[in-house]
Amino acid sequence: MARTTAAEALDPMLCFAVYSVERQFGQIYRELLAPWKLSYTQYLALIALWNEETLTVGRLGELLGLDSGTLSPLLKRLESRGLVTRSRAAADERVVEITLTDAGRGLSSELDDIPACFGERTGLSHDEYLQLLTLAKTLSERMRDPSVQPKPNHPQGKGK
Amino acid sequence: MARTTAAEALDPMLCFAVYSVERQFGQIYRELLAPWKLSYTQYLALIALWNEETLTVGRLGELLGLDSGTLSPLLKRLESRGLVTRSRAAADERVVEITLTDAGRGLSSELDDIPACFGERTGLSHDEYLQLLTLAKTLSERMRDPSVQPKPNHPQGKGK
C-alpha cells in the first residue's frame, strides 16, 4: 500500500464520516436547546412524550433504542425539573410510567421551531435531506435485522 | 397538525436517523474491537498514528475533531497500555508528541481487516456506501464552514 497521511486514511471511512456528522448535529442541537438546558436525548424523549403523553420506560427505550441504564438517570433529571412524573403502574408494579406534566407539555409549543432552525443550520437541500434520511433509515433497519449474523470476531492476528 | 404516535414523530427526523445509525456503527465496532479492548475513538487515533507515526495532541484533535478534554485521558489510557508514548516536545514544551510504540504499530496488521468486517456487517452496496459517504462528508464540511451563521438562539416562546 502506498504511504498515506493520517488525513487520507480517515477520509474514506464511512463510519468516521457518519460519526463526525452525528457529533456536528449534536453540536447544533446543543446550541439550539441550550436556552432550555435540554440535551439532545432529553429532547428526543420529550418528542416521544408529546405524541403519546404517557409511555413506560421500556417503550421509550424501544422507540429511542436506549436501555434503562441510559434512560433511568435521564428521566430522573427530567422529573427533578418538573417536566415529567414517574410512577409505578398499578397493574404491574415492575413497570414505570412516564407522564408529561403541564410544564413538559408546554415546552412542545416553545420548541416547535427547533426542527426548522436545525434544517437551516445544516443547509441541506430537500433532495439531500431525503437521500440521507432514506439511507440512514435503510441502514438502521438492516443492521437491526439479525439476519446479518454477528460472526465470530475473535482475534485472528493475520498478517498483511 | 393531525395527532401522531411517538414513533411517527421520530420517524421523519433526519438527526434521529443519523444518531441511530451512528450508535449502531458504534455497536458494530465495539464488537469487532472487543478482542483488543479498544474503543472506536481509540481505534481512530491509532489509524491516524499508523499513517503519521508521530502526531501532537493538537493535530490529532484537528484530524478527529476532538478537543484535549477528550483526547488527554484517551491517550493516557493508550500510553498505560504501552501502545503509544507521550512526551513534551523539546522545541516547544507546551506541545505533547504522541508516538507509536512497536506494540502500537503492530496492531496495524492485526486490525487491518476490521474495515472489511465492518462493511460486511452493514450490508451496504458499493453505491449506497458511496452515496452515504459523499452526503456525510458534504454535510460535515458544510457545517464546519462558518458561512452558515450560528444565529441568535435565545428562547422565543412563540406559539404554534
Added chain:
DNA sequence: GCGAATTAGGTTGTGCACAACTGAATTGCG
C-alpha cells in the same frame, strides 16, 4: 399454590464528548 424462569427497571463502573477553567510555555508588541 409453588418454585423456576422471565421481565422491568435501577445501579455501578467505564469511557467518550464537551464546556469551562487552569497553568505553563511561547509570542508579540511596546
Added chain:
DNA sequence: CGCAATTCAGTTGTGCACAACCTAATTCGC
C-alpha cells in the same frame, strides 16, 4: 527587554451510552 496576549495540554464536572449486574414483580409449568 518586559509584560500582555495567545497557545497548548490538562483538569474538572456534567451527561450520555453501554455492559454487567441486581432486585422485585410477574408468569408459567407442574
